[in-house]
Structures are given as structure tokens and as C-alpha cells.
Amino acid sequence: MFLDLKDKELFKKAGDYALEYAESALDRNVFPDEKALKNLLVFDEDLPFDSTDAVSIVDQLHRYGSPSTVSQIGGRYFGFVNGGVIPASLAVKWLTDFWDQNTPMYVTSPVMSKIESVVEKWLKQIFSLPDETVAGFVSGSSMAILCGLAAARFRILERQGWDVNKKGLSVSPPFRVVLGRHAHSTVTKGLALLGVGSDQLEYVDVDNQGRIIPESLPVLDTKTILILQAGHVSTGAFDPFDDIMPIAEEAGAWVHVDGAFGLWAAGSNKFNSLTNGMSRADSWSADGHKTLNTPYDSGIILCKDRDALVSALHAAGSYLIFGENRDGMLFTPEMSRRARAVEMWAALKFLGIKGLAELVEGLHDRAVQFAEEFKLQGFEVLNDVVFNQVLVSCKDDDQTKRVLELVQQSGECWCGNARWNDKYVIRVSVCSWATTEADVSRSVKAFVDAKNKVDTE
Numbered sequence: 001m002f003l004d005l006k007d008k009e010l011f012k013k014a015g016d017y018a019l020e021y022a023e024s025a026l027d028r029n030v031f032p033d034e035k036a037l038k039n040l041l042v043f044d045e046d047l048p049f050d051s052t053d054a055v056s057i058v059d060q061l062h063r064y065g066s067p068s069t070v071s072q073i074g075g076r077y078f079g080f081v082n083g084g085v086i087p088a089s090l091a092v093k094w095l096t097d098f099w100d101q102n103t104p105m106y107v108t109s110p111v112m113s114k115i116e117s118v119v120e121k122w123l124k125q126i127f128s129l130p131d132e133t134v135a136g137f138v139s140g141s142s143m144a145i146l147c148g149l150a151a152a153r154f155r156i157l158e159r160q161g162w163d164v165n166k167k168g169l170s171v172s173p174p175f176r177v178v179l180g181r182h183a184h185s186t187v188t189k190g191l192a193l194l195g196v197g198s199d200q201l202e203y204v205d206v207d208n209q210g211r212i213i214p215e216s217l218p219v220l221d222t223k224t225i226l227i228l229q230a231g232h233v234s235t236g237a238f239d240p241f242d243d244i245m246p247i248a249e250e251a252g253a254w255v256h257v258d259g260a261f262g263l264w265a266a267g268s269n270k271f272n273s274l275t276n277g278m279s280r281a282d283s284w285s286a287d288g289h290k291t292l293n294t295p296y297d298s299g300i301i302l303c304k305d306r307d308a309l310v311s312a313l314h315a316a317g318s319y320l321i322f323g324e325n326r327d328g329m330l331f332t333p334e335m336s337r338r339a340r341a342v343e344m345w346a347a348l349k350f351l352g353i354k355g356l357a358e359l360v361e362g363l364h365d366r367a368v369q370f371a372e373e374f375k376l377q378g379f380e381v382l383n384d385v386v387f388n389q390v391l392v393s394c395k396d397d398d399q400t401k402r403v404l405e406l407v408q409q410s411g412e413c414w415c416g417n418a419r420w421n422d423k424y425v426i427r428v429s430v431c432s433w434a435t436t437e438a439d440v441s442r443s444v445k446a447f448v449d450a451k452n453k454v455d456t457e
């Protein structure tokens with residue numbers, strides 16, 4: 001039997017620890033302190049020969065692991081573009097961990113086949129995508145971008161009479177890749193994995209917010225993959241889809257949209273003007289684990305050209321038989337996969353259309369609050385806060401660097417840095433539903449304290 005009495009105790013204990021962790025998430029340092037980090041040495045053990053008592057394993061992990069986590073669920077973590085986690089979404093993860101489903105096919109998990117179909121339908125509605133669009137549930141945007149670009153590469157070469165799955169790339173007809181100068185690093189990584197080197201890319205100039213300047217686009221054609229961005233990782237800016245899409249359509253180029261966190265702007269009437277025209281693209285990638293606040297390991301590839309996506313990911317053509325029920329692996333590179341779509345399902349069901357809009361708008365409101373309070377306190381804000389990202393700096397690079405160091409050490413909040421127009425800047429990303437107005441003010445105070453300290457150094 002899987003669960004005897006002892007196992008029940010084990011899971012109860014793990015559950016108690018998890019809740020204890022969550023309850024203290026608001027009090028503790030956002031980044032672990034020195035003592036906690038030093039304690040990580042306890043994990044430096046030789047691989048044991050004998051079995052270890054399961055309860056003591058959980059004990060050790062909680063005692064030494066929990067204090068050394070980065071506290072992201074508390075509302076004062078603003079690094080990278082890392083979302084928090086919606087309780088309903090986390091709770092279903094607990095349940096489905098016990099299910100231990102493998103989700104490549106209907107026959108391996110009928111329930112997940114159903115839930116993936118439902119989430120696919122909901123996502124198409126939220127992002128206003130064409131009916132024929134299919135969704136694959138992958139680990140994150142890095143993988144989703146790779147899938148979208150693989151579909152693009154397959155289709156563009158196929159149009160030239162070249163089956164890349166059979167004939168490979170070494171002597172294939174040429175195809176072009178056009179992208180903004182500020183495309184995310186995971187885009188160039190994905191391209192490299194697909195055999196497109198960085199010297200082969202055609203970069204387009206961007207404006208002072210990092211948006212592609214439509215007039216700077218080269219002449220596009222049917223052999224071109226054009227990569228656009230919904231949500232610039234530093235400024236949060238969106239490429240002007242409305243201006244660019246007609247040009248791309250006219251030329252017959254394949255357009256992929258990297259919308260890791262920004263695609264969700266489509267879920268708010270207040271912000272969906274940023275995504276106008278976006279639905280005319282061919283493929284889109286986004287994360288659940290950023291703006292939507294699902295647990296990690298949640299990305300989506302959406303593609304209008306189902307046959308191109310399936311062919312690209314399975315090195316097999318249309319002869320793949322589509323069953324009546326969804327086989328999720330058709331739309332992902334992996335075969336075995338955990339039941340990750342259930343977390344997106346729960347987050348969307350919990351929020352509803354209204355809650356999703358409120359989530360997106362709330363992140364924006366907090367970002368605007370950050371910008372206003374920063375300016376009042378004599379910091380410089382370097383971007384237009386159109387979404388959830390704020391770039392902030394002090395009087396010079398040295399001061400900005402030192403202030404960030406002190407803020408990070410304070411444990412009050414955590415932000416990372418970026419380079420913007422040859423300047424060292426601090427990047428504040430508001431990406432958790434849990435961030436309150438008080439969290440923002442408290443975090444700005446940490447900045448002010450740091451600046452005062454630097455001024456007296």
C-alpha cells in the first residue's frame with residue numbers, strides 16, 4: 001500500500017512545514033541571510049549507502065532549506081520577472097502531485113487531456129487568438145519560444161520544397177530571421193539551438209523604450225521569421241503590433257510573439273490596446289509562472305499552424321494520427337510530462353475574466369506607485385511605466401550599484417540590475433498578486449535608507 005500510517009505522518013509533517021513556511025513568508029528576509037546560507041553546508045554529504053528515515057529527510061530540508069530560500073511568495077520580491085503563486089493554483093499542485101500523472105497522451109491521463117483542452121480554449125479567448133490555434137504546455141518561455149521558432153523554420157523551409165526533418169539544415173535553402181535589438185536572450189538561444197547563429201540575424205533598431213521602430217524593418221518576405229515582443233524585460237514596453245503586422249502579412253513572413261509576461265495584458269480592457277494587432281501573428285509564447293502567478297514550470301506555446309508545430313516537434317508529418325481526444329505530447333517536445341496544465345486551469349478558474357484583469361491592473365498600479373515614490377525621493381525613473389516594470393537609478397553608476405547592494409542586504413526586498421542606455425540601473429519588476437501598497441512603500445523606504453547610508457559613506 002502506498003500510504004500506510006507512517007506515510008500519512010510524513011505527509012502531514014511536510015504539509016505542516018509548508019504552511020509554517022508560508023505563514024512566515026511575510027516576516028522573513030526576502031533574500032536569505034549569511035547564517036542561513038552558511039547552514040547550506042549540511043547538504044554536503046556523501047551519498048548514503050543505507051536508507052535514511054523519510055521524516056528526517058523532510059526535517060532536514062525544512063530546517064536548513066526553508067531559511068535559505070528566496071522568499072517570493074511574500075510580496076516584496078521584485079527580481080527578474082518572477083511571479084508569486086496564487087494559493088488555488090498551488091493547492092491543486094499538491095493534489096496532482098499525488099495523482100502522479102504522466103500526460104503525453106489521452107490514454108496515460110484522460111483527466112489531463114480534458115483539462116489541457118479546456119485551458120487551450122480559455123487561453124485563445126483571453127488572447128483573442130484564431131480558432132485553429134493549438135496550445136502546448138511546456139516548462140517555460142525558453143522552451144515555448146524554441147517550439148514556436150521550430151514550427152516557423154519547418155513551415156518556411158517546407159514552402160520552399162524542403163523537409164527539414166528529412167534533409168536537415170547543412171545544405172537547406174536559406175531563410176532569414178529578423179528581430180529587435182532588444183530581443184530576450186532566450187530568443188537568440190532558441191535560434192542557436194535551431195541552427196541559426198547570431199551572425200545570421202537581422203537586427204532592427206529600437207526606440208528609447210526598446211520597441212522595434214517599424215520604419216527600420218528590412219524588406220520582409222516569405223522566407224523570413226520575424227520575432228516581436230509583448231513586454232520588454234527591462235521597460236515592459238510592447239512592440240507596435242498594429243503598425244508591423246500588416247507589413248509582415250503583406251510580405252508573407254512568419255511572425256512569432258515573445259510574450260512571456262506581457263501577453264497577459266490582453267486580459268485587461270485597460271491594457272489590451274498594447275496588444276492590438278498581436279493576434280494576427282502565427283505563434284505566441286507566454287509563461288504561467290510570471291504574470292499569471294502559477295507555480296514554476298509553466299509555459300505555453302500557442303500556434304495557429306497546428307501541422308507546422310506538430311511536424312516540427314515530432315520530426316514526423318501529417319501522417320501522425322490525431323485521435324478524438326487530445327494527446328498533449330503532439331504540441332510539446334517532451335513525451336513524459338507532469339500534470340502542469342492543471343495549475344493554469346486553477347489559476348484562471350480562481351481569477352475569472354474579472355480577476356485576471358484586476359491582477360494585471362494591480363501589478364501596473366503598484367509599478368506606477370513605485371515610480372512615483374521613487375521620484376519623490378530623488379531617484380531617477382528611466383522608463384515609461386506602461387506595464388509592470390520600473391527602471392530606477394541614482395546619480396551615477398557607482399551610487400546605484402552601492403544602493404542596490406545595500407537594498408539586497410537589507411532583506412526588506414530584492415531587486416536585480418540591468419544595463420540601460422549604457423547605465424547601470426536597478427530593475428523593479430512587480431509580478432506578484434501578493435504585493436500590496438504597503439509593500440511598495442516599505443521597499444522604497446529600504447531604497448531611501450540605502451541612499452542615505454551611501455551619502456554618508
Ligand SMILES: *Cc1c(COP(=O)(O)O)cnc(C)c1O
Binds near residue numbers: 184187231
Ligand atoms: C522570462 C522571459 C523569457 C524566458 O522565460 P522562461 O520562462 O524563464 O524560460 C523570455 N522572454 C521574456 C520577454 C521574458 O521575460
